Amino acid sequence: PGFMIKQDGDTLSGLFYWRKYAESYDSLYYKPSADSPEQAMAWPAVQYAARTGKDEVYIQTLKRTLDYLDPNTFNIRMKDSSRVETIPLTPIFKGKVLTLYLFRGDADFYFISDSSGKAVQLIQTYRYLTPREQMFYLTQVPKYMINYEYRNQLMEYYNFDSDRKMADLLERTLYQEVSLKTLVKKMDSKMVSVR
Numbered sequence: 001p002g003f004m005i006k007q008d009g010d011t012l013s014g015l016f017y018w019r020k021y022a023e024s025y026d027s028l029y030y031k032p033s034a035d036s037p038e039q040a041m042a043w044p045a046v047q048y049a050a051r052t053g054k055d056e057v058y059i060q061t062l063k064r065t066l067d068y069l070d071p072n073t074f075n076i077r078m079k080d081s082s083r084v085e086t087i088p089l090t091p092i093f094k095g096k097v098l099t100l101y102l103f104r105g106d107a108d109f110y111f112i113s114d115s116s117g118k119a120v121q122l123i124q125t126y127r128y129l130t131p132r133e134q135m136f137y138l139t140q141v142p143k144y145m146i147n148y149e150y151r152n153q154l155m156e157y158y159n160f161d162s163d164r165k166m167a168d169l170l171e172r173t174l175y176q177e178v179s180l181k182t183l184v185k186k187m188d189s190k191m192v193s194v195r
Contacts, residue, residue: 001015002054004041009047012032014030015032016051017029024043027041043087055090059086060086060089061085061086064103065081065125067079067080067124067125068105069107074144095192097114098187099114100181110177112154125149129145148175150180158191166187
């Protein structure tokens with residue numbers, strides 16, 4: 001049981017099902033009652049959905065960077081690729097000011113929103129070393145370099161220059177659920193105390 005809010009603002013309650021980490025091509029399935037036929041709802045038709053006592057998703061249309069690192073081969077996949085699509089975002093931290101979302105695709109992608117509600121992707125990209133850069137390593141040349149763009153993006157939400165401990169935490173924050181959640185939770189609590 002749960003409810004959903006459609007793009008036109010209508011609210012429907014009934015029985016709902018979707019995959020826990022749904023992709024953009026998946027659907028939300030809805031039944032007004034147990035004996036009703038099941039209806040598939042495409043993500044672009046839905047704004048928000050929640051199941052009682054389980055989980056919720058926020059559906060947003062946004063531009064998404066697709067770069068990810070293959071965990072088996074450590075090759076860069078979908079390099080320099082992006083796409084505008086409607087995707088379901090699962091909140092993994094909801095604070096008073098900031099919300100951190102997860103979208104699972106070929107890899108985990110993270111998004112953040114403030115009180116405006118518009119989510120922005122936290123971006124981490126990868127690139128291969130140039131032959132010139134490889135010359136600076138005598139042994140164990142890394143296969144790729146990581147661009148931690150999400151750290152600069154987070155500076156738009158919080159003034160890390162005024163808080164040395166938070167600046168250190170930002171530098172140690174990895175593009176992983178627990179690490180990002182820890183940072184965003186501390187950012188949110190400090191932003192609430194300032195207000």
